[in-house]
Amino acid sequence: MTPEQLLQGLLHGPAPAQRRAMAKAITLLESTRTDHRAQADELLTAMLPHTGNSFRLGISGVPGVGKSTFIEALGLYLIGQGHRVAVLAVDPSSTVSGGSILGDKTRMELLSVHERAYIRPSPSSGTLGGVAEKTRESVLVCEAAGYDVVIVETVGVGQSETAVANMTDMFVLMQLPNAGDDLQAIKKGVMEIADLVVINKADIDAIAATRAELQITSALQLLGMHGGSGHAHADTTQWHPKVVQLSALLGQGVDSFWVAVSEFKDLQTRNGRFVTRRQQQALSWMWERIDAGLKQNFRAQPHVQTLLPQLSQQVAAGQLAASTAARQLLSAYQAQS
Amino acid sequence: MTPEQLLQGLLHGPAPAQRRAMAKAITLLESTRTDHRAQADELLTAMLPHTGNSFRLGISGVPGVGKSTFIEALGLYLIGQGHRVAVLAVDPSSTVSGGSILGDKTRMELLSVHERAYIRPSPSSGTLGGVAEKTRESVLVCEAAGYDVVIVETVGVGQSETAVANMTDMFVLMQLPNAGDDLQAIKKGVMEIADLVVINKADIDAIAATRAELQITSALQLLGMHGGSGHAHADTTQWHPKVVQLSALLGQGVDSFWVAVSEFKDLQTRNGRFVTRRQQQALSWMWERIDAGLKQNFRAQPHVQTLLPQLSQQVAAGQLAASTAARQLLSAYQAQS
Structure with missing residues (x-):
């Protein structure tokens, strides 16, 4: 199919044809072949006027926190409200295993077979940057096909949370009511980028869940301060991250979760952050x-490839200053290209 | 002076001539003039065989934690033990103000006039990357001049702690015995890179200091774990970050601080981390x-400069896919250079 045919399939195809067009469009965007990349750019440009109309929701949490159960419950709830829901995944570990541990359709039995839902596992090739780029473009495909809630999930591995926060309108961190869990999230800088923290499995131990809510609320307040001066923000035009308890398994709390999401969306729209966040995301x-392209071209250049091993060795051995080596390599690169 | 004359001054000059050579060498390395840069490379290459023999100690802490008082007490203690001590600073804010808030000699009255000490404020131009590069090269100058302990201090601003940790053999974080202080450090990822945490002003409130020591010790244990599995490391061949209480003002605890530093150095030497850390630092x-050079060349290219504003605007407005714009700019860059 040509990019134009793909676009028509996305925009107007009846359900089965639209699904095929989505799969084909995403496969095209994920391809690394040069001729495909030109078609992919054509498709992207044609698709863009039809994108941007969804709410992009990032959801992160360590394995075992209950992401799939929660996303299924949330997805079915949203479909009940008239939405169409797409679920994508960013899983850097899939680039090692060749398969995704996320987005496995068998994990979301009811949602995956629903005609108003679309689930796609993580791209399984390339670096985190590559996986993130492909997922970002898949978000656009889902939007062109009329999905108005796009959920991007990720597991707590490496920098994938930041990548997902940087492609979504709202970033949600799922936590268990465990001591130390919040410290891990603070350590990794994930707590700091969360717009909302969900404490799942609150039904198992209500006391632990409430203690976790208090701890995380206090941590969020401290993290929101600059330099720890002790003054909490009272600015009501800015969003202050919240904590919500729920039980995905029992389906309890999904509605109040969505209320918090809607409050966030309304406030971000009123204060202009919704638009500026998307602009900043696109530019970064x-x-x-x-940056990735510059580095790739640099590393691929024959002169650099010849010099790099010996200069690296001299730098590691302390025989050549790192900055001198950098300048020599940059000169070699500039001279030959 | 030629690079060779500078080197001779550094290596063999009598005290006043050596100080002049150090100042001139550092000024040359800090210069951004192209002809100076060639001389600087010559000096660096000639100097390298005479460098690497110091212990490089990074010290970080927020304003008011007592860094200057501590560094003066430590410096005088080390001079008493027969060492020669250099103090450098990395202060990104100096690039805005044009002057350094660190390394001010009047803050270290006794140390600054000592003939076995050398104190130099932060370079005051360029980005954090530029300031860090110049400070790294100044470390080499101090080593060539025979200083066997080089202290690099930084204030808790932005990413300067990481920059200092990446140029030193050991990174020390100074904290006050305040609640929330440790959370700020965890948040910023500074606690995680600390090899040793010093709780200063322990004399003011012994109970608070001991409570802070317990909290930070527990945080360090949690941060050292992977995934919060609950098992502490028992591996005695690897260093586990420690906490030391002291009072820099009263000079209490400086000796036990240095004992901890010596333990660290011995262990890192035995397990090979001392050497591999320096190799990794040089390569990164x-x-x-x-990376900085590639980006600079890219941004400076006329074709890129022409295209960048309009493409950036289209990307921000959602009219052009970010990846398409990136590919167009990279093609334009490659075609013209």
């Missing part, structure tokens, strides 16, 4: 791809 | 300079 995505 | 410094 552009620079990320430029 | 090289790549940092390459």
Whole structure:
């Protein structure tokens, strides 16, 4: 199919044809072949006017926190409200195993067979940057096909949370009511980027869940301060991260979760952050791809490839200053390209 | 002075001539003039065989924690033990103000006039990357001049702690015995890179200091775990970060601080981490300079400069996919250079 045919399939196809067009479009965008990349750019450009109309929701949490159960409960709840829900995943470990541990359809039995839901596992090739880029473009495909809630899930591995926060309108961190769990999240800088923290499995131990809620609320307040001056923000035009308890398994709390999401969305729309966040995301995505491209071209250049091993060795051995080696390599690169 | 004359001054000059050579060498390394840069490379290469023999100690802490008082007490203690001590600073804020808030000699009255001490404020131009590069090269100058302990201090601003940890053999975080202080450090990822945490002003409130020591010790244990599995490391061949209480003002605890530093150094030497850490630092410094150079060349290219504003605007407005814009800019760059 040509990019134009794919676009027509996305926009107007009846359900089965639309699903095929989505799968084909995403496969095209994930391809690394040069001729495919030109078609992919054509498709992206044609698709763009039809994108941007969904709410992009990032959900992160360590394995075992109950992400699949929660996303299924949330997805079915949203479909009940008239939404169409797409679920994508960013799983850097899939680039090692060749298969995704996330987005496995068998984990979301009811949601995956629903005609108003679309579930796609993580791309399974390339670096985190590559996986993130492909997922970002898949978000656009889902939007062009009329999905108005796009959920991007990730597991707590490496920098994948930041990547997902940087492609979504709201970033949700799922936690268990365990001591130390919040410290791990603070350590990794994930708590700091969370717009909302969900404490799942609150039904198992209500006291532990409430203690966790208090601890995380206090941590969020401290993290929101600059320099720990002791003054909490009272600015009502800015969002202050919240904590919500729920039980995904029992389906308890999904409605109050969505109320918090809607409050966030309304406030971000009123104060203009919804739009500026998307603009910043698009620009930093552009620079990320430029940086990756510059480095790739540099490493691929024959002169650099010849010099790099010996200069690296001299730098490691303390025989050549790192900055001198960098300048020599940059000169070699500039001279030959 | 030629690079060779500078080197001779550094290596063999009598005290006043050596100080002049150090100041001139550092000024040359800090210069951004192209002809100076060639001389600087010559000096660096000639100097390298005479470098690497110091213990490089990074010290970080927020304003008011008592860094200057501590560094003066430590410096005088080390001079008493026969060492020669250099103090450098990395202060990114100096690039805004044009002057350094660190390394001010009047803050270390006794140390600054001692003939076995050398104190130099932060470079005051360029980005954090530029300031860090210049300070790294100043470390080499101090080593060539025979200083066997080089202290690099930084204030808790932005990413300067990481920059200092990446140029030193050991990274020390100074804390006050305040609640929330440790959380700020965890948040910023500074606690995680600390090899040793010092609780200063322990004389003011012994109970608070001991409580802080317990909290930080427990945080360090949790941070050292992977995934919060609950098992503490029992591996005695690896260093486990420690906490030391002291009072820099009263000079109490400086000796036990140095005992901890010596234990660290011995262990790192035995397990090979001392050498591999320096090798990794040198290589990542090289790549940092390459990345910065690639980006600078890219941004400076006329074709890119022409295209960038309009493409950026289209990306921000959602009219052009970020990855498409990145590819167009990279093609334009490659075509013209």
